[in-house]
Amino acid sequence: MRLTANRIAGILREHGYKLTPQRHAVLKVIAASHDHLTPEVIHEKARLNNPGIGLITVYRTLGLLNDLNLVCRVHSPDGCRSYMMRRPTDHHHHLMCSGCGKVVDFAGCALADLEQRLLEETRFNISGHLLEFYGLCPDCCIPASV
Amino acid sequence: MRLTANRIAGILREHGYKLTPQRHAVLKVIAASHDHLTPEVIHEKARLNNPGIGLITVYRTLGLLNDLNLVCRVHSPDGCRSYMMRRPTDHHHHLMCSGCGKVVDFAGCALADLEQRLLEETRFNISGHLLEFYGLCPDCCIPASV
DNA sequence: ATATTTGCAAAAGGTTTGCAAGACG
DNA sequence: CGTCTTGCAAACCTTTTGCAAATAT
Numbered sequence: 001m002r003l004t005a006n007r008i009a010g011i012l013r014e015h016g017y018k019l020t021p022q023r024h025a026v027l028k029v030i031a032a033s034h035d036h037l038t039p040e041v042i043h044e045k046a047r048l049n050n051p052g053i054g055l056i057t058v059y060r061t062l063g064l065l066n067d068l069n070l071v072c073r074v075h076s077p078d079g080c081r082s083y084m085m086r087r088p089t090d091h092h093h094h095l096m097c098s099g100c101g102k103v104v105d106f107a108g109c110a111l112a113d114l115e116q117r118l119l120e121e122t123r124f125n126i127s128g129h130l131l132e133f134y135g136l137c138p139d140c141c142i143p144a145s146v
Numbered sequence: 147m148r149l150t151a152n153r154i155a156g157i158l159r160e161h162g163y164k165l166t167p168q169r170h171a172v173l174k175v176i177a178a179s180h181d182h183l184t185p186e187v188i189h190e191k192a193r194l195n196n197p198g199i200g201l202i203t204v205y206r207t208l209g210l211l212n213d214l215n216l217v218c219r220v221h222s223p224d225g226c227r228s229y230m231m232r233r234p235t236d237h238h239h240h241l242m243c244s245g246c247g248k249v250v251d252f253a254g255c256a257l258a259d260l261e262q263r264l265l266e267e268t269r270f271n272i273s274g275h276l277l278e279f280y281g282l283c284p285d286c287c288i289p290a291s292v
Numbered sequence: 293a294t295a296t297t298t299g300c301a302a303a304a305g306g307t308t309t310g311c312a313a314g315a316c317g
Numbered sequence: 318c319g320t321c322t323t324g325c326a327a328a329c330c331t332t333t334t335g336c337a338a339a340t341a342t
Contacts, residue, residue, distance in 0.1 A: 018316050018321060039306085054324045059307065075276060080226040081306080095264055095272070104268055110260060118241055118279060122250055126241070126281035130221060133264060135272035164296060164341045185331085200299045205332065227331080 003085060005031040008070055015068060025050040026061040036074035036082035036096075036103050074103065075132055095133040099140025149231060151177040154216055161214060171196035172207040182220035182228035182242075182249050220249065221278055241279040245286025 005027040009019050017023075025046040030037065037045070043058045062083055065071040072086040076096055084094075084103060095104040115126050151173040155165050163169075171192040176183065183191075189204045208229055211217040218232040222242055230240075230249065241250045261272050 016321095020316070020322065022323070052324085055306095056308080056325085057323060060322085075221050075226060080221060095268060095270055097270065098273065104270070106264060106267070108260070108263075114254075114256060115279070117254075118252060121252070122241060123284040123287075124241055124243065124250070124279075124281040125287050126279055127244070128280045130276065130278045130280070132276045133261070133270075133272055134274045134276070135270040138269040141269075141271050166297065166341070168298070198299085201331095202300085202333085203298060206297085 003031060003070070003087070008065075011068065011070065012064070017064065021050055022046075022053045022057045023061050023064075025053055026058055030065070030071060030083070030085050033084070034103065035101060036076075036084045036094075038079075038082050042083070075130065077134070093131045093133070095135065097137035097140055098134050099136050102137050104137075148233060149177060149216070154211075157214065157216065158210070163210065167196055168192075168199045168203045169207050169210075171199055172204055176211070176217060176229070176231050179230070180249065181247060182222075182230045182240075184228050188229075221276065223280070239277045239279070241281065243283035243286055244280050245282050248283050250283075 005024065008027050008031065009024060012023065013019055026042060028049060029042050029045040033045075039055065039058050039062060042062070043053070043055045046053050046058060062071060066073070066083070070086060071083045073080060074082040074084055074094060074096070076082070077098075087105070090107050091109070092105045092107045093109055095106055096102070109129075109131055111129060111131070115129070118124060119126060151170065154173050154177065155170060158169065159165055172188060174195060175188050175191040179191075185201065185204050185208060188208070189199070189201045192199050192204060208217060212219070212229070216232060217229045219226060220228040220230055220240060220242070222228070223244075233251070236253055237255070238251045238253045239255055241252055242248070255275075255277055257275060257277070261275070264270060265272060
């Protein structure tokens with residue numbers, strides 16, 4: 001289940017952050033989109049709600065949300081600049097379409113065995129991982145000639 | 147088995163690229179290191195062999211190597227700007243130390259089942275994945291007070 | 293001989309910082 | 318009210334581009 005903008009706003013307040021219209025505009029954009037968005041795109045969309053908002057504020061709000069683990073960065077071969085909302089309860093990963101950029105979440109990465117093996121082999125104290133799949137979504141798979 | 151600088155040089159030539167001293171200097175740096183290196187660091191090290199080499203040339207050479215799949219980008223929470231040599235034959239991933247930046251390769255990610263499941267669930271035509279583990283290596287795990 | 297490659301300088305992004313004015317609580 | 322937040326401009330850093338000179342083959 002995805003967080004709503006209002007729920008996130010509450011979390012911000014709980015942490016002592018002020019709830020400004022600019023922050024709310026950013027929250028609404030991120031909560032409404034299921035795709036990964038660059039700071040620039042978030043800025044554009046946020047301006048529909050709050051015409052005066054500055055790109056700088058978007059960066060600062062993203063930093064804030066990232067610190068609170070409410071948002072996560074999406075890595076892709078053409079850049080690692082996008083963010084999307086993180087679902088707080090369950091551990092999940094992304095499957096991204098190389099054609100249109102669509103992102104699908106999935107859970108159940110089943111990497112515990114591998115992690116255990118790496119622990120034994122390397123003695124690293126493993127704290128996390130990054131896993132993303134790339135491919136073409138059904139829409140982008142359709143041959144151009146059809 | 148890792149590629150040597152000379153082997154890579156041969157591959158470049160096979161593809162019709164000229165083998166300049168600058169390119170060779172970059173190859174030697176990358177082939178000699180098992181860590182991920184930023185363009186800047188590669189430039190610094192390459193200058194030991196070729197004092198006149200420009201940072202621009204390092205960028206261009208990295209682009210070349212990346213296109214030929216001889217080098218791969220390393221993603222980390224603090225940036226995705228580093229590269230390291232790719233082993234051409236076998237599919238592998240990285241385990242990175244958050245303390246010192248050391249990178250350990252590993253193979254056997256065993257994601258085929260997961261990929262199959264995602265294919266069935268999403269109908270994506272999956273072409274690849276990105277997997278990296280983070281943690282502290284044994285050296286960095288030692289408590290500071292000891 | 294000739295097309296490629298290099299390096300400089302300058303441009304181009306993208307992101308961060310300093311600081312005065314403004315706004316949340 | 319006081320402190321946190323905003324926005325502008327300017328700084329910053331990394332990466333790319335234009336072009337003449339140099340060079341690998």
